[in-house]
Amino acid sequence: MDEELRATREALADAITRFAKSEIAPHATAWDEAGEFPCELYRRAGALGFLGIGYPESLGGTPASLALKLPVWVALARHGASGGVLASLFSHNIGLPPVIAHGTPEIQQEVVPPVLRGEKIAALAITEPGGGSDVAQLRTTARREGDHFVVDGEKTFITSGMRADWFTVAVRTDTASKGAGGISMLLVPGDTPGIRRTRLSKMGWHCSDTAQLHFDGARVPAPYLLGGEGGGFRIIMGNFNGERFGLAAAALGFSQACLDEALAWARQRKTFGAALIEHQALRHKLVDMQMRISSTEAWLETVAAQGDALAAQGRADAPEWVAQVCLLKNHATQTMQFCADAAVQVLGGMGYMRGTVSERIYREVKVMMIGGGAEEIMKELAAKQLGW
Secondary structure (H helix, E strand, O other), X not given: OOHHHHHHHHXXXXXXXXXXXXXXXXXXXXXXXXXXXXXXXXXXXXXXXXXXXXXXXXXXXXOOOHHHHHHHHHHHHHHHXXXXXXXXXXXXXXXXXXXXXXXXXXXXXXXXXHHHOOOOOEEEEOOEOOEXXXXXXXXXXXXXXXXXXXXXXXXXXXXXXXXXXXXXXXXXXXXXXXXXXXXXXXXXXXXOOOEEEEEOOOOOOOOOOEEEEEEEEEEEEHHHEEOOOOOXXXXXXXXXXXXXXXXXXXXXXXXXXXXXXXXXXXXXXXXXXXXXXXXXXXXXXXXXXXXXXXXXXXXXXXXXXXXXXXXXXXXXXXXXXXXXXXXXXXXXXXXXXXXXXXXXXXXXXXXXXXOOHHHHHHHHXXXXXXXXXXXXXHHHHHHHHOXX
């Protein structure tokens, strides 16, 4: 890594850390209890340019490589310590990439700048009640009627589903096809008549609104089709790569947050006349956490560098890199699971109390291991990409 990139990363991570510590961490517990965070947080993050990291300058963003985005995601997770805030505040990172890659210039200008300013909210809608990772079997339809598509069906587990102004929706435009070939991507305005939203309750991510969407004859202008009819499956698969890398980076940050809290507790908590950290069994538990964190951090840096190099060659979806992302996502979330469990154990009774960082992250682990592709799917996809 050259010195210019290193300095830029450090400056950006420092700015993100200050934002997370002042704007997120002090309020995370209260927002969880309330079941939401203020919409003003979008505007503050947008005004500071954080929502636009990785997006074209012409649309109000700041272009960034994976190597530059990595410390941003890690710092937000480590110092904000709320998966619910990250999931909704940055839901545009999975909702907007198909618009950037396949939307017309007019659609991009209409949609992207207000989202990056924090004035509008974008979300991705793929999963359906009858199936999750088996995207090729989705049943939500969009039939062409003149200059509109008419959408019918349901989507579930949609992050920012209650608030979103724009939905990037996977639909079946060819109802005669039962597989991937009949799938398209459609950008749907949130205020379209015929859309009904139902809030869902969750184990964790309490302050992130999650919804089930019901489409009943929702009419969407034909220009909002992204990438042409039948091209949706490839768009979805490419979009997953960025999402999975981001989940892995966040998992590292959450793991570090657990270690931070456990280490601070072990230093100040006294039992049998000595601080917890003076007991060998506790020190070893902390070292085990650090060991897994270090391996995850090194792997993330390597995969980021590989991804940037391949993107420069026009091979962003190279099979060998996709396989690494899948394996990394599993490793990082398993590290998070280990660290959350160990931190709760170190904190003892306090670790079971609402309001501690480790308790919150402990409840959020499972969604990280399932979202963006469950562990089992990641293993199978990695094997396929490796030609096994």
